[in-house]
Amino acid sequence: xxxxxxxxxxxxxxxxxxxxxxxxxxxxxxxxxxxxxxxxxxxxxxxxxxxxxxxxxxxxxxxxxxxxxxxxxxxxxxxxxxxxxxxxxxxxxxxxxxxxxxxxxxxxxxxxxxxxxxxxxxxxxxxxxxxxxxxxxxxxxxxxxxxxxxxxxxxxxxxxxxxxxxxxxxxxxxxxxxxxxxxxxxxxxxxxxxxxxxxxxxxxxxxxxxxxxxxxxxxxx
Amino acid sequence: xxxxxxxxxxxxxxxxxxxxxxxxxxxxxxxxxxxxxxxxxxxxxxxxxxxxxxxxxxxxxxxxxxxxxxxxxxxxxxxxxxxxxxxxxxxxxxxxxxxxxxxxxxxxxxxxxxxxxxxxxxxxxxxxxxxxxxxxxxxxxxxxxxxxxxxxxxxxxxxxxxxxxxxxxxxxxxxxxxxxxxxxxxxxxxxxxxxxxxxxxxxxxxxxxxxxxxxxxxxxx
Numbered sequence: 001x002x003x004x005x006x007x008x009x010x011x012x013x014x015x016x017x018x019x020x021x022x023x024x025x026x027x028x029x030x031x032x033x034x035x036x037x038x039x040x041x042x043x044x045x046x047x048x049x050x051x052x053x054x055x056x057x058x059x060x061x062x063x064x065x066x067x068x069x070x071x072x073x074x075x076x077x078x079x080x081x082x083x084x085x086x087x088x089x090x091x092x093x094x095x096x097x098x099x100x101x102x103x104x105x106x107x108x109x110x111x112x113x114x115x116x117x118x119x120x121x122x123x124x125x126x127x128x129x130x131x132x133x134x135x136x137x138x139x140x141x142x143x144x145x146x147x148x149x150x151x152x153x154x155x156x157x158x159x160x161x162x163x164x165x166x167x168x169x170x171x172x173x174x175x176x177x178x179x180x181x182x183x184x185x186x187x188x189x190x191x192x193x194x195x196x197x198x199x200x201x202x203x204x205x206x207x208x209x210x211x212x213x214x215x216x217x218x219x220x221x
Numbered sequence: 222x223x224x225x226x227x228x229x230x231x232x233x234x235x236x237x238x239x240x241x242x243x244x245x246x247x248x249x250x251x252x253x254x255x256x257x258x259x260x261x262x263x264x265x266x267x268x269x270x271x272x273x274x275x276x277x278x279x280x281x282x283x284x285x286x287x288x289x290x291x292x293x294x295x296x297x298x299x300x301x302x303x304x305x306x307x308x309x310x311x312x313x314x315x316x317x318x319x320x321x322x323x324x325x326x327x328x329x330x331x332x333x334x335x336x337x338x339x340x341x342x343x344x345x346x347x348x349x350x351x352x353x354x355x356x357x358x359x360x361x362x363x364x365x366x367x368x369x370x371x372x373x374x375x376x377x378x379x380x381x382x383x384x385x386x387x388x389x390x391x392x393x394x395x396x397x398x399x400x401x402x403x404x405x406x407x408x409x410x411x412x413x414x415x416x417x418x419x420x421x422x423x424x425x426x427x428x429x430x431x432x433x434x435x436x437x438x439x440x441x442x
Contacts, residue, residue: 021245025242028245030286031240031287035279035282035284037282038282041285043288058256061256061260063260063261065231067248067252068290070271178396202393202397203395204427214423217420
């Protein structure tokens with residue numbers, strides 16, 4: 001556990017077409033942590049309009065299927081004391097227009113953070129800010145070829161459930177964000193608490209950051 | 222796989238203090254399914270106001286931590302062709318006032334459904350409608366004693382990741398809803414598709430409904 005005071009203010013970033021579980025997997029664990037520790041959540045987006053998960057692949061199947069989450073602040077009105085930012089991925093990460101607000105915000109805000117966390121192709125978005133240059137990071141394995149093309153100055157790690165480099169934690173695709181957040185809570189708030197939260201959530205953790213069969217499954221190695 | 226046409230219209234129920242992952246775990250899998258099949262989602266609540274996960278246990282820690290999801294319909298304006306309903310649990314399930322709209326809606330709507338799915342203490346809410354009487358069902362294991370008290374006419378199963386009885390699928394606590402939904406998709410849309418979606422989500426499934434170490438962990442057996 002880190003000697004410094006554990007974070008009390010967590011922020012998350014929304015953009016159109018974000019992947020629901022990328023965000024809600026880690027957030028649900030933090031929701032439970034907030035019954036044990038005093039925590040504040042800020043939900044940031046380009047505007048205060050609810051942000052939908054829906055994207056073009058669903059629309060191409062004539063599906064009308066998506067969920068909208070409500071932001072608490074815009075990028076322009078974000079509180080200045082957020083210590084941890086969580087950035088999800090999702091199909092929307094492939095659209096420059098949908099993520100440009102997040103990219104500009106992260107460029108300015110990253111230096112203030114204690115921790116930066118990305119899930120899935122959230123690392124491809126973060127890579128566009130330059131802060132991952134020369135750092136080790138991972139991402140979604142089905143999308144790994146596309147992710148690497150977004151910034152070749154990043155030391156992309158194919159076989160990893162998650163990767164930690166300095167204060168930046170990046171996870172593999174979608175579900176991997178849940179394993180990342182338990183490991184991060186173990187590091188920052190203590191291992192016993194992380195295990196208790198996982199048992200309360202009835203979750204079987206993968207506690208080995210190198211244990212990743214999906215890299216081979218999707219041809220990333 | 223069932224011989225009948227697979228469902229095209231899925232509904233979910235929100236109430237204040239619902240558990241985020243109970244709902245968003247299964248929904249994220251269905252979001253991906255909606256890129257392979259034509260699906261519609263309706264999100265039902267007492268009113269059209271966004272519904273928050275926040276509850277008293279967080280507030281007692283002075284935490285300001287929660288997320289709001291946006292309904293698409295009220296219980297009074299729900300479409301009449303929903304085939305599958307998903308009901309999450311959460312701390313809000315302990316408040317009669319917070320769930321009374323859902324209970325009344327379910328009493329009237331259940332006979333129209335092809336499938337009813339509950340996650341976590343969602344089964345305690347469904348138990349209040351009477352439709353679980355004399356049926357086998359499971360629920361959250363930490364809350365199991367309280368759940369059983371809600372309706373003793375239900376055949377509560379302590380050691381189960383999920384239980385199927387007729388067209389009602391009930392899962393154990395929080396994370397167990399994800400294993401339930403993959404199994405349900407395997408049954409209804411085909412096993413190959415369920416496995417493909419899990420690989421896309423980089424999720425390690427528990428495919429054994431009887432494999433549940435949390436019943437012992439929380440003293441439910």
